[in-house]
Amino acid sequence: MPTFWLIACLFLMSAAGFILGRYRAVLSTGGEVRKLHSLPSYYGYNVALSTLLPALAALALWSILQPLVIDARVSGMISTDMNSENTSAELMMSDVQRVSEGLNIAVARNEMTNEEIRVMDADTVDLRSRLADLGIALGSEVRPEILTAARQHQDMTHAGRLMMTIVVVLLAIVGFARSYGLTDKDFRARNVVERCVFALLALAASLAILTTVGIVFSMLFETISFFGLHSWKDFFLGTTWAPNFRGDSELSILPLLWGTIYISLIALLVAVPIGLYAAIYLSEYASSSTRSFAKPLLEILAGIPTIVYGLFALLTVGPMLVRIFGRGSEGLLGLTWMTGATSVLTAGLVMGIMLIPFVSSLSDDIINAVPQSMRDASLGLGATKSETVRQVVIPAALPGIVGAVLLAASRAIGETMIVVMGAGAIAKFSTNPLEAMTTITTRIVSQLTGDTDFASPETLVAFALGLSLFVLTLGLNILALAIVRTYREQYD
Amino acid sequence: MKTSLDRHSGGSLLMQSTRTKRRNAAETRFKLYGIAAIAVSLLMLMVLLTTIVSKGLGAYQQTFITLQVELLEKKLDKKGNRNLTDIKKVSTFGYAPLIKASITETVEELGIVTGLKAKQMAGILSKGAAAQLRDYVIANPGRIGDTVQFRFLATSRVDGYLKGRVSRSSIENDKSIAPEHLDLVDSLIEAGLIEKTFNIDFIIGADASDQRPEAAGMGVSILGSLSMVLVVLALALPIGVGASIYLEEFAPKNWVTDVIEVNISNLAAVPSIVFGILGLAVFINYMHLPMSAPLVGGLVLTLMTLPTIIISTRAALSAVPPSIRDAALGVGASPMQTVFHHVLPLAAPGILTGTIIGLAQALGETAPLLLIGMVGFVASNAPDSIASGLLSPNSAMPAQIYEWAKRADPAFYERAWGGIILLLLFLVSMNLVAVILRRRFERRW
Numbered sequence: 053m054p055t056f057w058l059i060a061c062l063f064l065m066s067a068a069g070f071i072l073g074r075y076r077a078v079l080s081t082g083g084e085v086r087k088l089h090s091l092p093s094y095y096g097y098n099v100a101l102s103t104l105l106p107a108l109a110a111l112a113l114w115s116i117l118q119p120l121v122i123d124a125r126v127s128g129m130i131s132t133d134m135n136s137e138n139t140s141a142e143l144m145m146s147d148v149q150r151v152s153e154g155l156n157i158a159v160a161r162n163e164m165t166n167e168e169i170r171v172m173d174a175d176t177v178d179l180r181s182r183l184a185d186l187g188i189a190l191g192s193e194v195r196p197e198i199l200t201a202a203r204q205h206q207d208m209t210h211a212g213r214l215m216m217t218i219v220v221v222l223l224a225i226v227g228f229a230r231s232y233g234l235t236d237k238d239f240r241a242r243n244v245v246e247r248c249v250f251a252l253l254a255l256a257a258s259l260a261i262l263t264t265v266g267i268v269f270s271m272l273f274e275t276i277s278f279f280g281l282h283s284w285k286d287f288f289l290g291t292t293w294a295p296n297f298r299g300d301s302e303l304s305i306l307p308l309l310w311g312t313i314y315i316s317l318i319a320l321l322v323a324v325p326i327g328l329y330a331a332i333y334l335s336e337y338a339s340s341s342t343r344s345f346a347k348p349l350l351e352i353l354a355g356i357p358t359i360v361y362g363l364f365a366l367l368t369v370g371p372m373l374v375r376i377f378g379r380g381s382e383g384l385l386g387l388t389w390m391t392g393a394t395s396v397l398t399a400g401l402v403m404g405i406m407l408i409p410f411v412s413s414l415s416d417d418i419i420n421a422v423p424q425s426m427r428d429a430s431l432g433l434g435a436t437k438s439e440t441v442r443q444v445v446i447p448a449a450l451p452g453i454v455g456a457v458l459l460a461a462s463r464a465i466g467e468t469m470i471v472v473m474g475a476g477a478i479a480k481f482s483t484n485p486l487e488a489m490t491t492i493t494t495r496i497v498s499q500l501t502g503d504t505d506f507a508s509p510e511t512l513v514a515f516a517l518g519l520s521l522f523v524l525t526l527g528l529n530i531l532a533l534a535i536v537r538t539y540r541e542q543y544d
Numbered sequence: 545m546k547t548s549l550d551r552h553s554g555g556s557l558l559m560q561s562t563r564t565k566r567r568n569a570a571e572t573r574f575k576l577y578g579i580a581a582i583a584v585s586l587l588m589l590m591v592l593l594t595t596i597v598s599k600g601l602g603a604y605q606q607t608f609i610t611l612q613v614e615l616l617e618k619k620l621d622k623k624g625n626r627n628l629t630d631i632k633k634v635s636t637f638g639y640a641p642l643i644k645a646s647i648t649e650t651v652e653e654l655g656i657v658t659g660l661k662a663k664q665m666a667g668i669l670s671k672g673a674a675a676q677l678r679d680y681v682i683a684n685p686g687r688i689g690d691t692v693q694f695r696f697l698a699t700s701r702v703d704g705y706l707k708g709r710v711s712r713s714s715i716e717n718d719k720s721i722a723p724e725h726l727d728l729v730d731s732l733i734e735a736g737l738i739e740k741t742f743n744i745d746f747i748i749g750a751d752a753s754d755q756r757p758e759a760a761g762m763g764v765s766i767l768g769s770l771s772m773v774l775v776v777l778a779l780a781l782p783i784g785v786g787a788s789i790y791l792e793e794f795a796p797k798n799w800v801t802d803v804i805e806v807n808i809s810n811l812a813a814v815p816s817i818v819f820g821i822l823g824l825a826v827f828i829n830y831m832h833l834p835m836s837a838p839l840v841g842g843l844v845l846t847l848m849t850l851p852t853i854i855i856s857t858r859a860a861l862s863a864v865p866p867s868i869r870d871a872a873l874g875v876g877a878s879p880m881q882t883v884f885h886h887v888l889p890l891a892a893p894g895i896l897t898g899t900i901i902g903l904a905q906a907l908g909e910t911a912p913l914l915l916i917g918m919v920g921f922v923a924s925n926a927p928d929s930i931a932s933g934l935l936s937p938n939s940a941m942p943a944q945i946y947e948w949a950k951r952a953d954p955a956f957y958e959r960a961w962g963g964i965i966l967l968l969l970f971l972v973s974m975n976l977v978a979v980i981l982r983r984r985f986e987r988r989w
Contacts, residue, residue, distance in 0.1 A: 119830065153832070246880040250794065256786030257795070260808045260854070263847050267818060270825035326581045333578025346582055353589055355971065357908025359942040360596070360964050363949050367957055368595050405588045412585075436567055438574035459813070466815025468911035473949060493817050493911070500824060500915050518821040522814065529813045 058111065058217055062224055066104035069228050073099030073235050080237045090242035098241045101248050102231035107224035114216045122208045123149075126201050146507050151202035152209070158182070267522065274506075274515035282509040287516060293479035293490075295499070295510045303513045305520055307479040311489035315400045315475060316464035318485060322404025324457055327411025334412070335419045336441055347416075354409035358469040365402040365474030366393065373398055377486055390486040394476035397485040403470050407460050414459065418452030419445060451539035458532035462525040468493040492517050596964050603962025606743035606758060607698040607706045609669060609732065613646040614691045615681060626685045636674040639681075640666070643673055643696075656731040660724050668725055670697035670758050698738065700757040700955035702729055706740050709954070746962060751944060757955035760948070762963050768838050768918070768938035769907055769970075775842025775934070776849055776906045781899055783846075784853035785888075788895075791854075792861040793883050812851035819848045820912030828916060836917040836937035844916060845906040852905060856898025860891040865989045893985035900978040904971050910942040919943040941967045 074096030081087040088095070127145045235241075279287070282303060290304030330350065334343050370393025375383055378390035422445050430440040446453070476488025477498065499514035506512065555561025560568065617624060619638060621631055644662040651658060651665065658665070666673075673696040681688060697703075701721040704710035712723050732738045749761025787808075795801040823844035827833045833840050864887050872882040888895075913919060918940050939947065941963060948960040 115831065119832065242878065246878060249880060250790075253786045253790035253794065256783045257790040257804050259783055259787065260804055260811060260850070263811060263822075263850070264807050266826055267814070267822045270822050270830075271818075274825065326584055329578045329581035330585055333575070333582055337575055337578055346586065349589060350582075350585055353585065353592075355904070355975065356592070357910070357942055357967065357971070359908065359910045359945055360592070360968070362910075363945065363960055363964060364592060364595065366949055367599075367960075405585075405592075408585050408588075436571040438571045439567070441574070462813060466817065468815070468817045468914075469946070472911075472914075473946070493815070496817055496821065497911070497914050500821070501917070501919070506829060515821065515825070518818055522818050525813065525815055526810060529810060 054213065054217070055111075055115070058220060059108075062104055062107050062111075062220070065224050065228065066100040069099040069103040069232070070096035073097075073232060076232065076235045077237065077239075077241070080235070088237050089240050090245075094241040094245050095235050095239070097245045098239075099228060099231045099235065101245065102227040103224050104227075105248070106227050107220045110223050111216065111220050114212075114219070118209070118212045118216070122205060122212065125208065126205050129201060129204065146505075147198050148201045148205055151198060152205040155202060155206060268519075271515045271519040271522065274512050275519050278509055278512035278516045281512065287513070291481070293495070295513070297508075297510065301510055303509065305492070305517060307481055308490060308492045308495055308517070309520075310481050311396070311475065311479065312465055312471075312491040312493070314483075314485070314489065315396050315403065315471060315491060316461055318396060318400025319403035319407055319464045320457065320461060322401060323407035323411050323460060326404075327408045327460075328415055328453070330408065331412040331415035331419055332441055332445075335416050336437065336445070347413075350409045350412060353405065354413070356406075358406065358467065361402050361406050362469040362473035365398050365470055369402055370394060370398040370474060373486070389484075392476065392488055394474055394488045395486050396475065396489050399471045399474035400485070402474055403464055403467055406467070406470065407463060410463060411456055411460050414456035415449070415453055418449045418456065421452070422448045451536050455532040455536040458528050458535070462528035462532070465528070466493065466521060466525050468497065472497050492521050496521070596961055596968070599958060600961030600963075600965040602707050602709075603746050603959045603965075604743055605707070605740050606746070607703040607738060607740050608695045609698050609702075610693060610695050610737045610739075611643070611646045611650060612691050612693050613642055613677065615688045616642060617689045620681055621685070621688050626688065628682065628685060631682060631685055631688075634678070636678055639674040639677045642677065643669060650732075650737065651728070654731065654735050656728065656735075658724060658728050658731075660722075660728060664722075664725070665728060667721065668698055668702045668729060670699050671756050672697065672752070672759050697756075697758045698729075700953065701725075702738075703740075703758050704955060705729060706733075706738070707958075709958070746959070747966065751939065751947070754951060754953065757951075757953050757959060760956065760959050762941065762944060762966055765939040765941050765944035765963075766966070768841075769940045769942075771838040771934055771938070772842040772845060772940060773903055773907055775839060776846045776903060777899070779842070779846040780849050780853050780902065784850050784899070784902075785857055785895060787850075788854050788857035788861055789883055789888070792858050793887070794879070808851050808854055812855065815911075816848055816909055817911040817915070819844050820915030822847065823912060824915045834935055834937070836939075837935045838918075838938050838940070839934040840916050841913055841918050841940060842934075844912045845909060848909065848912065849902040849906045852902040853899055856901070857891070857895045860894025860898065861887060863894065863989070864890045890987070893981050893987075897978045897982045900974050900981070904974040904978075907974070908942055908967065908971060910940075910946055913940055913943045914946070919947050941970070 070093075074092050077088055077095030078085060078092050085092055123145065126148060282301075286302060286304055288305060290302055291306060292302040293304055293307045295301040295303060330346075334347060338346065373395065374390050374393055376385060376390075377383065377387050380386065380388045426444055426448060427440055430444040431437070435443070471491045471494050475491055475494060477490050477494065478488050479490045479495075480487075482489065496514045496517050499511055499517075504511045555564055619642060620634055621627075623630055644666050647665045647669075648662045676696065677694065680692070680694070698706075699720070701710050701715070701718070702725070705726055706729075710721075712726060715721050715723070715726075729738060745759070745763075746761045747766075748763035749759065750764040751761065752759035791801065791805065795804075823840060827840045827843055828835055833843075868886055868890065869882050872886045873879070877885065918938065945960045945963040945967065948956040948963065
């Protein structure tokens with residue numbers, strides 16, 4: 053990978069810059085370090101940073117912008133070439149990209165040479181089957197104009213890469229030369245370096261914003277193009293989820309939302325009572341030795357990866373529920389209510405187990421924050437411990453507990469592996485907890501794994517689902533925080 | 545009608561009134577609920593752990609069949625010149641008769657009576673047996689013509705029979721194995737030719753196809769997971785520490801800082817699958833990084849773990865008392881020197897603990913990896929360099945477990961549980977390191 057070596061090269065240059073800069077600074081005073089404005093290493097850092105940073109920034113910027121520019125130019129070429137045909141420019145563009153990528157892979161694996169591609173004629177060479185041999189599936193036969201565009205795309209990418217390497221190396225050399233020239237005993241190297249480090253720190257902090265922006269925009273753009281292909285009315289108000297590849301899919305979020313909420317509800321019905329009672333017992337009744345023994349054990353449950361819970365649901369809890377509620381005369385209760393191991397109850401129960409430590413540790417903190425004086429006052433009036441907890445501690449901690457439950461709900465709605473493995477794949481409105489149902493996260497996974505075509509509504513719907521999920525969980529989190537902030541009583 | 549006084553009367557110091565009794569009973573009940581809640585949670589933990597261990601330990605043992613195979617020259621090297629290109633022309637089909645001959649001979653020697661034909665008898669061996677033979681011959685062409693002892697993997701059905709998963713009644717509808725096979729296996733066990741031993745290939749080997757659960761291993765996906773964790777460590781630690789230093793030590797109190805702080809706490813609660821969508825849209829569709837590459841997985845997990853690391857690093861930084869900063873500033877250090885020379889080293893144990901816990905979280909995460917394609921059959925062997933380790937398609941431990949759980953053959957379930965044991969061992973050791981770090985270096989001010 054040339055970019056990898058380019059970066060390695062930049063780091064090498066900057067390391068050399070450090071040594072040279074430091075050496076030159078010491079030399080400028082004739083070896084008397086005391087006469088320097090800053091410590092000698094600051095001069096080294098100055099040269100190293102000015103070699104590395106502009107070059108790295110240029111590299112990052114270029115890699116982000118180059119695909120944009122090339123895509124715009126190639127798609128401009130396509131749309132002027134053949135607006136006569138009835139395919140959308142976007143579809144053609146994705147074809148061009150796949151062909152171009154396929155050719156790159158073919159060259160990288162020595163299956164084709166660059167010359168061969170240059171003279172290739174789409175009418176005579178069956179490019180589709182050749183690329184399919186390499187594991188690159190194309191939606192349709194490669195037409196000549198697409199091959200031309202792909203060749204253009206490839207050429208521009210190569211030229212862009214080359215230019216990027218030159219620019220980046222030049223920038224590194226210029227940065228080095230400039231800072232090396234400035235290195236002198238009176239140069240305020242420490243101030244410069246510190247300002248630079250400060251900027252880097254601020255940049256690191258703003259990456260959080262960048263991530264959020266990235267999340268929102270990456271999903272927003274695809275969601276908008278989804279709503280261009282599929283009516284938003286069906287998505288938000290329809291009642292059926294039935295994707296197919298004939299093009300008349302019904303893609304409505306409502307049945308998925310129902311499945312998500314139903315499963316989360318069962319999970320909360322398991323987790324909230326158990327978690328809350330566990331937290332009350334641990335903070336109000338348990339001796340410190342019980343506490344120090346039980347609390348870490350509970351936290352182990354929180355540290356277990358969700359894939360483990362998913363497997364537990366699929367292979368242990370599901371079959372167990374079938375043995376209880378299903379199998380007719382062979383089952384434990386002689387019922388035939390349940391046929392498959394995946395069901396709302398399976399996923400809900402296991403997710404509930406997963407959420408117990410989450411609820412209990414959050415509630416534990418909140419209950420502990422209620423001042424002891426309130427308990428003492430209640431006990432002093434003759435209330436029993438349980439009356440104190442129920443009538444004084446819980447009401448005082450209620451906003452926090454409600455916040456904790458909402459956070460747990462947001463966790464449950466966004467949980468993926470347990471429902472992918474335990475809930476099933478059937479989208480429907482049903483109130484029977486023993487039936488398989490599906491959730492938003494499950495559908496996101498199934499629409500985006502395997503062969504995906506980013507121009508079809510069946511794939512793009514995953515982004516709309518993702519955005520809805522993001523908004524939903526974010527809303528719950530903000531609501532939880534708002535409740536805690538508004539209703540929290542300040543006791544101290 | 546009773547007055548309120550009546551209800552309170554009737555008790556004394558020596559005898560509880562009905563109301564006191566009721567209240568005390570409620571108290572006991574309430575306490576019992578609490579104990580029950582704890583007991584249920586701990587019971588669930590126990591059930592979970594015992595299920596994992598009891599179902600997963602089997603994956604670390606595998607059934608092997610020892611056979612003497614005569615490497616016939618006329619089959620493997622017709623020209624007799626030991627030329628490797630000629631030897632390589634013989635495909636695995638050419639090796640199958642050797643195995644059949646060997647197993648027939650063994651059965652005859654031992655005097656075992658069976659109604660099976662030679663081809664059927666070879667059905668107790670893994671489908672990879674011929675390939676194993678071929679690899680050996682290509683590696684040692686000089687042994688052609690000799691009789692060599694081999695340890696072949698038994699098929700997953702035979703393996704299941706030795707582990708108690710498969711029985712004569714459970715194979716009634718199974719086409720790939722018949723009760724006669726099990727009779728043969730019983731006789732071979734008596735003869736000491738079939739044995740169950742520790743299976744290192746499960747830990748270091750690669751995944752195998754649907755047909756050969758007995759050969760599937762975690763090794764390559766462990767490498768995939770480790771390279772992802774390395775990427776996360778290399779990116780999330782510097783960025784996370786930098787962001788925390790800025791927010792904790794230098795950030796001015798203004799709306800920008802507020803926005804960043806709210807953002808970070810919100811990102812910590814974003815479902816992990818959303819980060820997968822981000823990775824798919826940005827790193828794969830937009831930046832055209834290779835699908836299924838650990839580098840992309842590492843980038844996605846970095847974004848996901850950053851909030852965790854930032855939150856714990858900030859806690860560690862703010863635990864360093866202001867007097868340290870004042871003293872450093874007082875002797876003439878610049879604010880930057882104060883932070884990097886004094887505050888950061890003192891906060892290092894806390895930062896490391898938080899980072900390790902963040903890495904453990906990244907190691908166990910599955911959902912975002914499904915979206916960037918780090919799931920599926922990766923037949924390749926271990927990557928040969930760092931760059932190919934980061935860029936060539938690979939799986940990750942949790943994704944590999946998910947893949948096995950999806951397959952139809954129940955023999956893969958045992959391997960999925962076994963994989964979970966490995967994954968949990970990694971997580972436990974990481975958390976242990978974090979606990980030890982905290983115990984040894986934590987300072988109370």
